Amino acid sequence: MSVKANRIVTYDDYRRLPDDGKRYEIIEGELYVTPAPGTLHQFTVVQLATTLNIQIQKKDFGHVYVAPTDVVLSMTNVVQPDLCVVTRERSRIITRSNIVEAPDLVIEVLSESTAAVDRGAKKTLYEQYGVREYWIVDPEAGT
Secondary structure, three states: OEEOOOOOOOHHHHHOOOOOOOEEEEEOOEEEEEOOOOHHHHHHHHHHHHHHHHHHHHOOOEEEEEOOOOEEEEOOEEEOOOEEEEEHHHHHHEOOOOEOOOOOEEEEEOOOOOHHHHHOHHHHHHHHOOOOEEEEEOOOOOO
8 A cells, every 4th residue: 555645755764664563665755555464475475485595595695585674776765575585796785774776586475455566566666676586476376
């Protein structure tokens, strides 16, 4: 759900938001708020994260992160992908607080409240900022 503000929302504004269990993201200066994901969504995220992490660590390829991890693409584009991977060669983009450029792989697991944004605004944003690979996982359809 998008929350229309009278002005552009920035990363500084975002950092002042309450820690209330909701998921906040900024896309093109617009604040998006979603409730905590459901159990099927979270089960799918855990399965994917476990499988990916085993393979990536086995090959010393990089690091896997799960939401809520801030990916700061710009001061007006801050997202929390369900999963993302940063390769070892690009580990410089990982800070103690967040990831400061586009990850190499982003995975969004669809839920009823996020599907339209995941397929639309986020897909466009990830393309714009150079995400190498973007997976959209639909747990209901098994795809």
